Amino acid sequence: MQDLKGKVILISGASSGIGRATAELLASKxxxxxxxxxxxxxxxxxxxxxxxxxxxxxIAIKADVTIKEEVNAMVEHAINSLGKIDVLVNNAAGGIRQSTFIDASEDLWEETYKLNITSVLLCSQAVLKHMIPKGKGKIINISSTAARIGGAGESIHYAATKGALNTMTIGMSRELIEHGIIVNGVAPGVVETPFHEKFAPNDDRLTRMSASIPIKRIAKPIEIAECIAFLASESSNYILGEIINVSGGR
Structure with missing residues (x-):
């Protein structure tokens, strides 16, 4: 039963796409x-x-999740406003821009890593200061199937960070369970979001991507949000360190 009544959930990057769909779905629960x-x-x-x-x-809170001071201020604001944080959804991420591997600059590599990995470190550490004393909590990291296929369309730098995030998720789950913190991940495939509109800006490319998916269509953000809702609920309390693919079989 995915009843989330009374839970306080922080979602990074929740103003659009998967983050927005997740915020609205979890609120409805x-x-x-x-x-x-x-x-x-x-x-x-x-x-x-x-x-x-x-x-x-x-409530909406502005914060750049790659900056430690802003993350800590966001978490303190959240605690002061709503009393606690039960679940953290590390959703904020991006590919910055497309680049072949040969042409990828160090700046692009480091900027992508900072957004997709350092943000998870900072948000998780800030929230754990409040979860660990209570002896319970959940962290859900939003990865990508790109981690398994190496990144299509000049996005190896993005895929590499998601591969790192998968490893990070498993490691976090093993370390933090002794404090009662359950950590899992969700790996979406191709989704109707501003991210894929940016990195697949023409209909032909999205059509080709859809054709490569066994279910023959790209996902809607709500379909990813439903999996996140399951992991946030009590129904998933015996699931630990998993990266759940929500990809239509891709």
């Missing part, structure tokens, strides 16, 4: 949501408004 955003305040405000319109509770 009774959770109180912290909508993190970096620059898209208008969309983050819309998410909060929509949740409140449904009868839920949410």
């Amino acid at each position: 009774g959770a109180k949501i912290i909508v993190n955003f970096r620059s898209n305040e208008e969309s983050a405000t819309e998410v909060v408004y929509h949740i409140k319109e449904m009868g839920g509770e949410a």
Whole structure:
């Protein structure tokens, strides 16, 4: 049963795409949501408004999740406003820009790693300061099937960070379970989000990608959110260190 009533859930990068769908779905299941955003305040405000319109509770907090001071301030703000954080969804990520491996600059490599991996470290450490004393909590890391296929379309740098995130998720799960913290990951395939609109900007490419998926279509953000909701709920309490593919069989 995916009843999240009373849970307080922080979602990084929740102003659009999978993050937004997750925020709205988890709120519909009774959770109180912290909508993190970096620059898209208008969309983050819309998410909060929509949740409140449904009868839920949410707040939006601006923070660059690659900057430790901003992450710590966000978590403190969340705790002061809603009293606790039960679940962290490390969703904020990106490919920055496309590049062949041969032409990838050190700056691109480091910037992508900072956004997709360092952010997970900073957000998790900040939240764990509050979860560990309680002896319970959940962290859900949003990875990608790109980690398994090496990254298509000049995105090896992005895929490499998601491979690192998978390893990080397994390691976190083993270290943190002694504190009662359950860590798992979700690996979406191709999803109808601004990310894929940016990295697959023409219909032909999306059509080719769809054809390579056994289910013959790309996913909707809500389909990824449903898996996240399961991992956030009590129904998944015996699942640990898993990376669940939600990819239509790709």
